[in-house]
Amino acid sequence: MTDRKTRLDTPLSRRSILKGSLASTTALGALSLTGVAPLHFVSQAWAEEQPIGNFPSKTSGPSITLGFNVPQTGAYADEGADELRAYQLAVKHLNGEGDGGMMNTFTPSNLTGKGILGKKVEFVTGDTQTKSDAARASAKRMVEKDGAIMITGGSSSGVAVAVQSLCQEMGIIFMAGLTHSNDTTGKDKRRYGFRHFFNAYMSGEALAPILAEEYGTDRVAYHLTADYTWGWTQEESIKNASEALGWKTAAAVRTPLGAGDFSQYITPVLNSGADVLILNHYGKDMVNSLTQAVQFGLRDKQANGKNFEIVVPLFSRLMAQGAGDAIKGILGTTNWNWSLQDDASQAFVKSFGQEYGNPPSQAAQTCYVQTLLYANAVETAGTFYPPEVIKALEGFEFDGMGNGPTLYRAADHQCFKDVLVVRGKENPSSQFDLLEVVKIVPRKQVEYDPSIFGGELGPYIPAS
Amino acid sequence: MDSIVLQFLNGLDKGGAYALIALGLTLVFGTLGVVNFAHGALFMLGAFCAVAMQQLLTLSVQVKDESVTFFDAFKEVPYLEIWLGDFGTSIIAWSVPISILLAIPAMLLIGWVMERGLIRFFYKRSHADQILVTFGLAIVLQEIIRIWFGANPIPVSAPPPVAGSADIGAWLGLGAGVVYPWWRLIYFVFSAIILAVVFGMLQFTTYGMVVRAGMRDRETVGLLGINIQKRFTAVFGLAAVVAGLAGVMYTPIVPPNYTIGMDFLVLSFVVVVVGGMGSLGGAVLAGFLLGILQSFASMNEIKSIFPGIDQIIIYLVAVVVLLVRPRGLLGRAGVMES
Numbered sequence: 001m002t003d004r005k006t007r008l009d010t011p012l013s014r015r016s017i018l019k020g021s022l023a024s025t026t027a028l029g030a031l032s033l034t035g036v037a038p039l040h041f042v043s044q045a046w047a048e049e050q051p052i053g054n055f056p057s058k059t060s061g062p063s064i065t066l067g068f069n070v071p072q073t074g075a076y077a078d079e080g081a082d083e084l085r086a087y088q089l090a091v092k093h094l095n096g097e098g099d100g101g102m103m104n105t106f107t108p109s110n111l112t113g114k115g116i117l118g119k120k121v122e123f124v125t126g127d128t129q130t131k132s133d134a135a136r137a138s139a140k141r142m143v144e145k146d147g148a149i150m151i152t153g154g155s156s157s158g159v160a161v162a163v164q165s166l167c168q169e170m171g172i173i174f175m176a177g178l179t180h181s182n183d184t185t186g187k188d189k190r191r192y193g194f195r196h197f198f199n200a201y202m203s204g205e206a207l208a209p210i211l212a213e214e215y216g217t218d219r220v221a222y223h224l225t226a227d228y229t230w231g232w233t234q235e236e237s238i239k240n241a242s243e244a245l246g247w248k249t250a251a252a253v254r255t256p257l258g259a260g261d262f263s264q265y266i267t268p269v270l271n272s273g274a275d276v277l278i279l280n281h282y283g284k285d286m287v288n289s290l291t292q293a294v295q296f297g298l299r300d301k302q303a304n305g306k307n308f309e310i311v312v313p314l315f316s317r318l319m320a321q322g323a324g325d326a327i328k329g330i331l332g333t334t335n336w337n338w339s340l341q342d343d344a345s346q347a348f349v350k351s352f353g354q355e356y357g358n359p360p361s362q363a364a365q366t367c368y369v370q371t372l373l374y375a376n377a378v379e380t381a382g383t384f385y386p387p388e389v390i391k392a393l394e395g396f397e398f399d400g401m402g403n404g405p406t407l408y409r410a411a412d413h414q415c416f417k418d419v420l421v422v423r424g425k426e427n428p429s430s431q432f433d434l435l436e437v438v439k440i441v442p443r444k445q446v447e448y449d450p451s452i453f454g455g456e457l458g459p460y461i462p463a464s
Numbered sequence: 465m466d467s468i469v470l471q472f473l474n475g476l477d478k479g480g481a482y483a484l485i486a487l488g489l490t491l492v493f494g495t496l497g498v499v500n501f502a503h504g505a506l507f508m509l510g511a512f513c514a515v516a517m518q519q520l521l522t523l524s525v526q527v528k529d530e531s532v533t534f535f536d537a538f539k540e541v542p543y544l545e546i547w548l549g550d551f552g553t554s555i556i557a558w559s560v561p562i563s564i565l566l567a568i569p570a571m572l573l574i575g576w577v578m579e580r581g582l583i584r585f586f587y588k589r590s591h592a593d594q595i596l597v598t599f600g601l602a603i604v605l606q607e608i609i610r611i612w613f614g615a616n617p618i619p620v621s622a623p624p625p626v627a628g629s630a631d632i633g634a635w636l637g638l639g640a641g642v643v644y645p646w647w648r649l650i651y652f653v654f655s656a657i658i659l660a661v662v663f664g665m666l667q668f669t670t671y672g673m674v675v676r677a678g679m680r681d682r683e684t685v686g687l688l689g690i691n692i693q694k695r696f697t698a699v700f701g702l703a704a705v706v707a708g709l710a711g712v713m714y715t716p717i718v719p720p721n722y723t724i725g726m727d728f729l730v731l732s733f734v735v736v737v738v739g740g741m742g743s744l745g746g747a748v749l750a751g752f753l754l755g756i757l758q759s760f761a762s763m764n765e766i767k768s769i770f771p772g773i774d775q776i777i778i779y780l781v782a783v784v785v786l787l788v789r790p791r792g793l794l795g796r797a798g799v800m801e802s
Contacts, residue, residue: 073615251764256775260617260718260727263477263648264762264774267470270642272764284617288718297629297643322619346534353535430531431539 186453479755504729510711740795
């Protein structure tokens with residue numbers, strides 16, 4: 001640890017980084033490793049920095065603009081509001097205001113607290129409306145009209161995938177917010193897109209063993225699934241992981257996003273022969289479907305001689321707040337929770353809580369971290385030139401951001417870190433203490449081969 | 465068997481809401497000849513009467529939350545709880561029924577302002593103009609609600625004694641574990657009562673008789689010295705109240721947000737078309753029929769044969785009805801057929 005710190009204290013110049021990355025890419029190319037670093041890229045390292053996206057036109061002034069694209073309306077608006085709070089806090093910290101939050105715990109860090117590369121950080125916001133077309137339009141506006149040099153945000157994987165591919169075309173780096181579909185860094189991955197949040201596959205791998213431990217291996221599951229990319233991959237991941245442990249699947253039913261009334265989908269569960277209901281819903285959809293499932297007596301039901309159980313594979317404290325008593329005792333996974341006791345989490349919770357009077361949600365944490373990671377990558381690269389920033393993020397290993405040691409995998413731009421299995425707390429000690437951490441599943445257990453989801457990252461220099 | 469009963473009940477619930485909205489729509493069309501696309505907004509405004517009442521009852525003072533040590537956190541404690549203790553808490557819990565008291569005068573006023581202030585200028589205009597202006601009005605009302613209450617759905621809870629589920633399995637001899645939420649049963653009974661009251665009023669009172677006569681032949685009723693216009697304005701107010709009450713009572717089922725009216729409006733128009741434009745009985749019949757059909761279409765047995773049928777069944781029925789019987793199930797001959 002001390003070693004690493006000392007090493008980082010030596011100032012890095014852009015030239016040294018370029019040299020380093022050139023050396024490593026050449027070596028990789030020579031070893032002909034799995035095409036992770038395409039050979040043409042070697043020549044790009046020598047090439048003059050050419051205009052890409054808003055570089056250099058919008059990066060040469062005294063300030064730079066980041067674009068925060070979050071759902072301010074629609075099914076995921078609560079998450080969106082919290083994401084925006086986190087982004088504003090991150091901007092404050094980057095500009096050297098406030099207590100610095102996780103800037104104090106993040107290692108290895110080149111952040112200075114004087115903006116990014118000495119330029120003041122400003123921001124613009126857009127409303128994705130939880131719709132792909134609206135999200136693309138607002139991202140485009142922020143890039144073209146407001147001169148945003150980086151776009152970040154979520155929620156909803158449908159939105160993230162759509163905005164990510166737009167950003168690839170425009171040559172703007174996209175730091176995804178809350179997006180949990182395997183596709184974001186799987187079949188739809190992009191060179192310009194990066195995800196810190198975990199994914200459905202990791203949820204399945206982390207959750208299934210706990211489910212088997214708590215509910216046994218002889219179970220029949222019934223899935224209700226939000227009908228879009230995230231829901232499909234979530235359903236598939238949980239199905240695969242639970243079936244591998246001996247569970248059977250009675251049915252998997254798709255429900256329209258934002259259905260509101262789920263009664264017609266819940267009643268068929270009652271005599272389907274299933275004894276577990278898995279709700280692949282998020283946000284308001286999950287609050288509604290869970291509350292209604294409880295109203296329809298599913299939690300008090302006996303099936304196949306066992307207690308009927310409900311599982312919510314992905315949930316957050318904000319949803320727990322909306323669902324009230326219905327969430328108590330329900331198992332799921334989460335990317336991060338404010339009750340974690342490590343220094344980084346506590347520093348962030350303190351900083352966020354003092355600013356807003358609420359602890360941050362998992363959506364807020366991932367967005368805050370993504371903003372800092374982008375800023376740090378620019379500082380490391382010594383330039384806003386997107387291909388260099390991308391290279392600084394690819395394969396970056398860091399700690400002190402609340403999830404333990406984390407790797408930004410170069411092959412698919414997915415972060416790998418520990419996953420939390422949580423349960424709705426029966427006896428909360430405060431109004432925010434709604435989730436209890438059942439297990440911190442180590443990173444090793446949720447790692448996978450990037451090739452299983454296919455997809456291509458695409459070029460560093462977007463086709464114009 | 466259980467699932468058929470439950471889906472039937474789900475259908476009655478949805479049907480109740482569709483019927484209440486469609487009844488108002490068709491009343492307005494039958495009396496004033498206006499195609500009112502702002503009718504869904506009235507449902508939404510009704511729902512927000514319940515939200516407003518809840519917010520009014522839970523006006524709070526901020527108290528420091530000592531259980532949070534990381535930072536200064538505050539809890540909201542409603543004044544009613546401070547002043548009245550447990551009685552205050554139970555008043556808050558009963559906010560939905562209480563908000564009916566607010567909704568009736570509020571919706572009457574809104575209906576009156578809407579009709580006198582805008583819609584009456586469009587009686588003699590084409591249906592296309594009416595649709596455009598009322599649709600525009602609906603958007604304006606939606607945005608006002610969005611500015612005031614935000615875009616997120618706002619949860620409103622049913623009173624505690626009826627927040628749980630009724631053991632209908634035991635009542636109907638279906639075995640243990642078949643339960644149905646109390647509030648949904650109440651919603652169905654409530655909509656049946658409102659429908660009965662509206663029909664009773666139109667059928668058995670002199671006022672209602674005049675309105676029905678006016679719907680048949682406006683000119684003759686006018687020649688008899690009756691100010692039919694005034695009565696029709698009252699009918700518009702009545703339609704607004706019915707839609708508003710449907711909205712108030714729906715809030716514990718689905719947390720309302722500003723788009724809830726639009727979601728129902730489209731379906732309710734289909735209901736009116738299927739039932740027959742201007743036919744009150746048709747609206748009610750088609751409301752329940754389509755609600756039940758939609759629920760049954762969601763059963764896995766049906767969806768395994770026709771995937772996705774639950775999303776389109778209502779429109780499919782509408783297409784068939786329009787092709788085979790353009791006047792709708794109970795529509796008068798000649799309406800929509802010329």
